[in-house]
Amino acid sequence: MKKKGLGFYLRIYFKILAQDIKSKMSYRADFIISTIGMIFTNIAGFVSFWIMFRSFPSINGWGYYEMLFLYGFSLVAITPVQCLFDNNWSLRIAVYTGDFIKYCFRPINIFFYYQSEVFDIKGLGQLAFGIGTLIYSWNKIGLGFTPLILLKMIVFLITASLVMIAMQNAAAATCFWIMNSFYVLDLVTRFKDYAKYPVTIFSPVFRFIFTFLMPIAFIAYYPSLVILRPDEVPLLSWLSPLIGVVFFWLSYKFWMRGALKYNGTGS
Incomplete structure (x- = not known):
């Protein structure tokens, strides 16, 4: 069988994407309510920083606008997993009902x-809010801007996204082996809330966990330092692109290992 290339998959993806968007637009009220909910959730995070820094001028050497930068960076970095890999949440159901066999x-x-x-x-609303937060904090901090900095920003944002995608892929794929896999996926997803904080504010034990065991520090902290x-x-920080690529590849292999061994309901 002839091996299919990138062009083939891109054409297929955009056809599937068009159909999915048409389907969602038929329920506009649900889309609007969900989008508003997403925006207000992000606003709440923005306000929480403002309230926190009214009492503390800095936290372990991190000022208000630096923390906002990390927050915006994390929002942009996790947008791909929100937009492109949200079906991982339904994987366990498809596996247990046997629908995955198709x-x-x-x-x-x-x-x-x-x-x-x-x-x-x-998730595009989250992306817009994250970019807006980045631009606002960038101006307040007074960071410079050159084509090289923009290139670094894009590269490190993409590779930071791969870390979150890898974590979700691996957590979702546990459903091929264990029954209560929802709790694994839910736990990993909850950990992403800590990605918006600098890892240096945590104790040494949690620094180790967030760097080497549950590597959320690579979603915002390490890549944004560049x-x-x-x-x-x-x-x-310099290794974070390599780490993102390696973690994604390993999570893909783990996901595919479970999928290829799947043989229907009860597997």
């Missing part, structure tokens, strides 16, 4: 086929 018979990559079926369009504090960039 993905095993199509002559295309199972992971691509399953993930491409859902695009969470309301832009935010260019004169004191640790080695882990």
